[in-house]
Amino acid sequence: MPVPLTPRERAHLKARAHALEPKVMVGHGGLTPAVIAEIDRALLAHELIKVKMVSDDRDARKAMAEAICAGTDAAPVQQVGKVIAIWRPKPEDATGAKESKRKS
Numbered sequence: 001m002p003v004p005l006t007p008r009e010r011a012h013l014k015a016r017a018h019a020l021e022p023k024v025m026v027g028h029g030g031l032t033p034a035v036i037a038e039i040d041r042a043l044l045a046h047e048l049i050k051v052k053m054v055s056d057d058r059d060a061r062k063a064m065a066e067a068i069c070a071g072t073d074a075a076p077v078q079q080v081g082k083v084i085a086i087w088r089p090k091p092e093d094a095t096g097a098k099e100s101k102r103k104s
Contacts, residue, residue: 003073003075003087003088003089004075005075005077005087010077010078013048013077013078013085013087014077014078014085016048017048017050017077017078017085020048020049020050020085021050022049022050022051022052022083023042023046023049023050023051024038024039024042024049024051024052025051025052025053025054026051026052026053026054026055026064026068027054028054030064031064031067031068031071036068036071036072039051039068039071039072039074039086040071040072043072043074043086043087043088044090044091047087047088047089047090048077048085048086048087049085049086049087050083050084050085050086051065051068051083051084051086052082052083053065053082053083053084054082055082061079061082062079065079065084068084068086069086072086072088073088074086074087074088075087075088
């Protein structure tokens with residue numbers, strides 16, 4: 001189930017997403033399980049990503065965006081034209097603490 005966002009959280013995430021480039025592109029083949037898996041991997045690595053959809057049909061893009069969020073348990077942040085920004089918090093590890101980035 002996607003995490004609900006408050007208006008303040010959504011505004012903060014929109015600001016963070018502004019400078020991002022799309023990490024995943026949904027091509028003419030549509031939304032396949034492989035594309036969903038790639039979006040899931042990108043969310044696991046980055047939390048906040050943009051996805052670009054090639055479709056020219058506005059209703060199809062809206063349905064695709066909803067399917068992406070449902071398939072990845074991500075929250076939609078913003079959709080502008082063919083690009084959607086989505087967010088999902090990083091999962092907690094077995095000890096209950098969030099994963100930390102190690103500097104080596």
